[in-house]
Amino acid sequence: xRDPLNKVITKIEPSGIRKFFDIVVEMKDAxxxxxxxxxxxxxxxxxxxxxxxxxxxxxxxxxxSGLKExxxxxxxxLSRRFKTEYDPEHEVIVxxxxxxxIDLALRAMLDAGDEVLIPQPxxxxxxxxxxxxxxxxxxxxxxxxxxxxxxAEELTAACTERTKVLVLPFPNNPTGAVMExxxxxxxxxxxxxxxxxxxxxxxxxxxxxxxxxxVSFASLPGMWExxxxxxxxxxxYAMTGWRLGYxxxxxxxxTEMLKIHQYCIMCAPTTSQYAAVEALKRGDGEVEKMRxxxxxxxxxxxxxxxxxxxxxxxxxxxxxxxxxxxxxxxSSDEFATQxxxxxxxxxxxxxxxxxxxxGFVRISYAYSLENLKIALxxxxxxxxxxxx
Amino acid sequence: xxxxxxxxIEKNSRIDLSDLAIMLGVDEASVLNxxxxxxxxxxxxxxxxxxxxxxxxxxxxxxLIEVRVTPQRGQGFDHVAERIVNxxxxxxxxxxxxxxxxxxxxxxxxxxxxxxxxxxxLATLESVLSTKTNFILKKYKDHGTVTAETGxxxxxxxxx
Numbered sequence: 001x002r003d004p005l006n007k008v009i010t011k012i013e014p015s016g017i018r019k020f021f022d023i024v025v026e027m028k029d030a031x032x033x034x035x036x037x038x039x040x041x042x043x044x045x046x047x048x049x050x051x052x053x054x055x056x057x058x059x060x061x062x063x064x065s066g067l068k069e070x071x072x073x074x075x076x077x078l079s080r081r082f083k084t085e086y087d088p089e090h091e092v093i094v095x096x097x098x099x100x101x102i103d104l105a106l107r108a109m110l111d112a113g114d115e116v117l118i119p120q121p122x123x124x125x126x127x128x129x130x131x132x133x134x135x136x137x138x139x140x141x142x143x144x145x146x147x148x149x150x151x152a153e154e155l156t157a158a159c160t161e162r163t164k165v166l167v168l169p170f171p172n173n174p175t176g177a178v179m180e181x182x183x184x185x186x187x188x189x190x191x192x193x194x195x196x197x198x199x200x201x202x203x204x205x206x207x208x209x210x211x212x213x214x215v216s217f218a219s220l221p222g223m224w225e226x227x228x229x230x231x232x233x234x235x236x237y238a239m240t241g242w243r244l245g246y247x248x249x250x251x252x253x254x255t256e257m258l259k260i261h262q263y264c265i266m267c268a269p270t271t272s273q274y275a276a277v278e279a280l281k282r283g284d285g286e287v288e289k290m291r292x293x294x295x296x297x298x299x300x301x302x303x304x305x306x307x308x309x310x311x312x313x314x315x316x317x318x319x320x321x322x323x324x325x326x327x328x329x330x331s332s333d334e335f336a337t338q339x340x341x342x343x344x345x346x347x348x349x350x351x352x353x354x355x356x357x358x359g360f361v362r363i364s365y366a367y368s369l370e371n372l373k374i375a376l377x378x379x380x381x382x383x384x385x386x387x388x
Numbered sequence: 389x390x391x392x393x394x395x396x397i398e399k400n401s402r403i404d405l406s407d408l409a410i411m412l413g414v415d416e417a418s419v420l421n422x423x424x425x426x427x428x429x430x431x432x433x434x435x436x437x438x439x440x441x442x443x444x445x446x447x448x449x450x451x452l453i454e455v456r457v458t459p460q461r462g463q464g465f466d467h468v469a470e471r472i473v474n475x476x477x478x479x480x481x482x483x484x485x486x487x488x489x490x491x492x493x494x495x496x497x498x499x500x501x502x503x504x505x506x507x508x509x510l511a512t513l514e515s516v517l518s519t520k521t522n523f524i525l526k527k528y529k530d531h532g533t534v535t536a537e538t539g540x541x542x543x544x545x546x547x548x
Contacts, residue, residue, distance in 0.1 A: 296396065297411065300411050
């Protein structure tokens, strides 16, 4: 029999830390700080709207790009929150989570061999999606020295003749790093100079703790034309399982993205779309409540990690902190594995998000305070034990 | 800062002061000062425990009484309400809009005890025109807290 498989896909690693995951799955009674999704339930009024749409029998396909009403609300929301303007007719596509939007954007923009700059540590899908789209991923290792922000110098140094796209994953999973206006402005210059396009993954845009609003890259002068903005409902509204996100950008790019979406997906789930309309219309208050709660836990976790002697920079976004564990003498993988074995606490090795995550682990604070307290006490005991 | 403190302690009054201070990013002394000030000003009026008595062996009956009263000149409803709050059986007294005037919740050991309280103490107050007693059969949610078992965390142990 011939090899049934495609050579490109078989070369892609399922995940760099499979071994670790295998152990995690076996440990049924572990306390986890390893989850990349909110602990809150989707606010009831949003769930209620989903249920209502089912009761009404609204179970048909929507138009490919999404419900008209939802696209209108997305456009209003982005304008209200981040001062970016998109025409709901032609410049918004509703997707199956932010993940699909990443894939669409890469596939619509890349020709074979085009290089995509991927700052790392970052979410795990940019790299394989680039490869699947025929592009060449070029990781930019970010530095703890800069609190894992991307600098103009790093960006310039990574550019070649073939560089076409820059992925901007901020607020960042796993580091919790944010890019503030000045940081982004510095990048915008390089983007202009090198004639790059940007996929700005702003899925955590509602979760920043700088006291200021998140700055959307497309809102900077001259950047709208060059940017696909990706966002969604998973993190801000605690709607991960609803699988709903969106991409916004110039019509010329969105039209091609829509083709892929139309043939591969048809449309995003209808129930989720109806629920999302309600989320955007009435959700601002709930988002703020969750943000305040996360912020309190964030301070608590940072404090506890620093108290136990782990150097931890002040992560100002998402719901992760990214402590430096090099002082323990262990690698990320060793730290996570031993912590799991001896204290039954699951954290994610930084290396799961790229080689530059070595020496760090991702700790999620999407857990109740009681849970965090117990887990952090166990981590303290573990770190203490390593010193002796 | 007051609003933030209240938001945190409204759902969890047992939170350690030191934890609360860390979560608010301020020092413990200033949280303590604010809390004491709010207690003084009766913004914080008490710290209670939400108990589902049904799960204990203790018999308790509670009722929600709709009370219609004649407001008194110069004092409106305050005078009669202030008399009602003094009874230890009375859990809460609200002045409300709608078909009646005061909503009074009462807790007693037995149906008889509650009924007697209403007929002997409440209904006989001078300005009370009528009362209607509604016994509470089951509490699904109390003080913003759902009384049933809280759901388990059904998320994957690790996700990226």
